Amino acid sequence: MRPGADIQAFMGRLGYEFAQPELLIRALTHGSIATATRPDNQRLEFLGDRVLGLVMAEALFKADKAAQEGQLAPRYNTLVRGETCAAVARDIGLGDVLKLGRSEMMSGGRRKDALLADAMEAVLAAIYLDGGFSAAEQVILRLWATRLASIDDDPRDAKTALQEWAQAHGMQPPAYEQTARSGPDHAPVFHITVRLDDGSMADAKGAGTKRSIEQEAAQKLLSRLEGGQ
Incomplete structure (x- = not known):
């Protein structure tokens, strides 16, 4: 099977030539x-994960x-979570070669974090099956190199972080509310409010994704709380 020019170009960006x-x-x-x-x-995604x-x-x-399990675990979670996989997928233009149905394509599927993350994991599984663990390891370490080198000691x-702050102060977990949504279906704009028991918001x-805007709201509130504002 001879792949098309777009797939050949993607293999170049990926840094791996498939047999x-x-x-x-x-x-x-x-x-x-x-x-x-x-x-x-989907099956490849399971293996690639x-x-x-x-x-x-x-x-x-x-x-x-010297790192203990309590330090290694959050670093690991940051490196393998969906948002990171999606970001790596964007780095190599994976969305450009995704094979999607028309409805998914029209709804902006090539830009969706979940689809990109799943496909990135599936691609890693494909490399593993094609060239073995060593080949997959080399690709992963190269694509994740910058993120590995800059991983924080506390990458929550x-x-x-906001949930832990709330619990430490005797409060219930933060509540997130989508107060509005605008823009077209394929590129929605989310309006998110986060609140704590004491009225902080x-x-x-x-x-982007609803989760990414929730993260932004959480960071804003956390910055205020930790800054004593």
Whole structure:
């Protein structure tokens, strides 16, 4: 099977040449366009998640020999979470070669974090099946190199940090409310408000995923609380 020019270009960005390009095609195939003879990438996603996890766990274990489990775990979670996988996918233009059904394409599927993250994990599984663990490890360490090198000692996301702050002060977990939504379906703009028991609140508005705007709202409120404002 000879892949098209777009897939060849993607393999160049990925830094891996497939002996079995059909594995890559499957990794890029979303359920919205799958058929009985053209399976989607869900099984590969399952495997790729585990391959990525092992590579990241070993890399962190080797990088800081003094770190305890309590330090390694949040670093690991930051590196393997969906938002990070989606960001890596964007770095290499994975969205440009995703195989999507028309409805998913029209709704902005090529830009959705969930689809990009799932496809990124599926691509890693395809590399593993095509070239073995060493090949997958090399690609992962190269694509995640900057993030591995700059991982913080306390890389909690803002929502987690705000929840921990609230619990430490005897409050219930923060409540997030979507107060408005505007823009077209394929590029929605979310308006999010986060509140604590004591009445503290913050608002955020922006395009992207609902979760990313919740993170922004949480960060705003956390900054106020920790700054004593």
